[in-house]
Amino acid sequence: MTYVAWDESMSVGVPVLDDEHRRLLDLFNGLLESGITPDNHAELSSLLASLRDYVAVHFAREEAMMERCGYPDLDSHLAAHRYFADEVEKLGRDFDGDNATMLRVDLILLLKDWFVEHIQRTDSRYKPFVTGA
Numbered sequence: 001m002t003y004v005a006w007d008e009s010m011s012v013g014v015p016v017l018d019d020e021h022r023r024l025l026d027l028f029n030g031l032l033e034s035g036i037t038p039d040n041h042a043e044l045s046s047l048l049a050s051l052r053d054y055v056a057v058h059f060a061r062e063e064a065m066m067e068r069c070g071y072p073d074l075d076s077h078l079a080a081h082r083y084f085a086d087e088v089e090k091l092g093r094d095f096d097g098d099n100a101t102m103l104r105v106d107l108i109l110l111l112k113d114w115f116v117e118h119i120q121r122t123d124s125r126y127k128p129f130v131t132g133a
C-alpha cells in the first residue's frame with residue numbers, strides 16, 4: 001500500500017527537486033510498508049538512515065537553489081527544514097528505543113501532516129522565483 005503518491009499538485013516546477021520529493025515519498029512509503037516490527041530491525045535501520053541522508057541531500061540542494069534565486073523568504077524556509085530534520089532524528093530515537101508504535105505514528109504524522117503540506121504550501125512559494133514564472 002502506498003500511503004502517499006506524488007501527483008502534479010506537488011510539482012515545484014524544477015524536475016530535479018520533483019524527483020527528490022518523489023524519492024523521499026518512496027522512502028516514507030517503504031518504511032511504512034516494511035512492517036515495523038522487531039524482526040525487521042536491519043531493514044528499518046537502513047531505511048531510516050537512507051531517509052535521514054536523503055533529507056540532508058535534498059534540503060541542501062533546495063536551499064542552494066533558493067539562495068541562488070534570491071528567494072526572499074529563505075530564513076523561514078530554512079527554519080522549517082531544520083524542524084523536519086530534527087523530527088527525522090526523533091524517528092531514529094523511537095527506533096533505538098524499540099518503540100514501534102511511536103515510530104509508525106510519528107512516520108505517518110511527519111509524512112502526511114508535515115512533508116506533503118510542506119511541498120504543497122511552502123515549497124510551492126519558491127516556484128515563481130526558480131522557474132521565472
Ligand SMILES: [Fe+2]
Binds near residue numbers: 062077081118123
Ligand atoms: Fe522545502
